[in-house]
Amino acid sequence: MAQKNSAIGVDALTPDDPVIHSIRVPDLKEALVKGIADFNAMPTHLIFLCLIYPIVTVLATWIYSGHDALPLIFPLLAGYTMIGPLVAVGLYELSRRREKGLDHSRWKAFHVLQRHSIRSISILGTMLMVLYLAWLFVAWTLYVVNFGTGVPESVMDFTLQVLTTGSGWALIIVGGSIGFFFAVVVFSLSVVSFPMVLDRDVRITTAIQTSIRAVLANPVTMGIWGLIVAVVLVIASLPFFVGLSVALPILGHATWHLYRKVVAH
Numbered sequence: 001m002a003q004k005n006s007a008i009g010v011d012a013l014t015p016d017d018p019v020i021h022s023i024r025v026p027d028l029k030e031a032l033v034k035g036i037a038d039f040n041a042m043p044t045h046l047i048f049l050c051l052i053y054p055i056v057t058v059l060a061t062w063i064y065s066g067h068d069a070l071p072l073i074f075p076l077l078a079g080y081t082m083i084g085p086l087v088a089v090g091l092y093e094l095s096r097r098r099e100k101g102l103d104h105s106r107w108k109a110f111h112v113l114q115r116h117s118i119r120s121i122s123i124l125g126t127m128l129m130v131l132y133l134a135w136l137f138v139a140w141t142l143y144v145v146n147f148g149t150g151v152p153e154s155v156m157d158f159t160l161q162v163l164t165t166g167s168g169w170a171l172i173i174v175g176g177s178i179g180f181f182f183a184v185v186v187f188s189l190s191v192v193s194f195p196m197v198l199d200r201d202v203r204i205t206t207a208i209q210t211s212i213r214a215v216l217a218n219p220v221t222m223g224i225w226g227l228i229v230a231v232v233l234v235i236a237s238l239p240f241f242v243g244l245s246v247a248l249p250i251l252g253h254a255t256w257h258l259y260r261k262v263v264a265h
Contacts, residue, residue, distance in 0.1 A: 035254025091252035
């Protein structure tokens with residue numbers, strides 16, 4: 001299970017640089033089991049927190065932009081996971097409180113607004129939003145490069161345009177590769193940093209560096225975790241994103257417990 005990683009160079013660490021543990025696949029399983037237990041103990045608030053934002057994204061796109069936004073619907077949905085760690089802050093707080101035996105009623109998720117970490121969380125959240133908007137800009141630029149500024153007349157036209165043309169496949173391949181790069185960057189910066197600033201009074205730079213160190217120290221295991229998150233979110237999105245109301249809170253809670261495993265207490 002989780003053990004201290006001697007490759008991190010513990011002797012060279014300062015008091016602000018927590019020790020990183022090595023984790024294995026059984027640790028991911030245990031984190032998921034604990035995430036499910038948290039969800040079962042606190043289900044109502046989790047549904048409220050995690051069901052709304054993907055639905056709002058889709059509805060806002062269609063209501064305010066109509067078919068003009070068709071080329072951005074997939075980037076919007078694929079990229080909203082970039083802001084997932086920000087949305088999950090309330091879930092981290094509930095898991096933290098339940099772990100410590102504190103009151104973990106649903107409104108306690110908003111206790112983060114009163115904690116020392118709110119400024120750090122706001123800055124980290126802004127960072128994620130910037131990356132999210134950068135991803136949307138890149139996605140739109142790729143579409144324009146391949147298809148020009150015109151937009152398809154219907155969903156079917158757009159689907160055929162993407163799946164049956166060389167330009168469409170170029171968009172899929174290049175866009176998918178760039179999207180993967182964005183996902184890796186966001187994952188590395190945020191998987192530990194958000195729960196860490198909530199849990200400890202540390203500098204943002206320390207939290208981000210610790211998150212990156214955790215990924216570099218456990219590249220395979222963290223890669224598997226990222227794959228698990230991606231697969232679960234895709235499956236949970238079918239049909240009509242209903243499954244996200246369960247998947248997102250479980251993954252959010254599990255991420256808290258993963259943080260507790262990978263970063264020394």
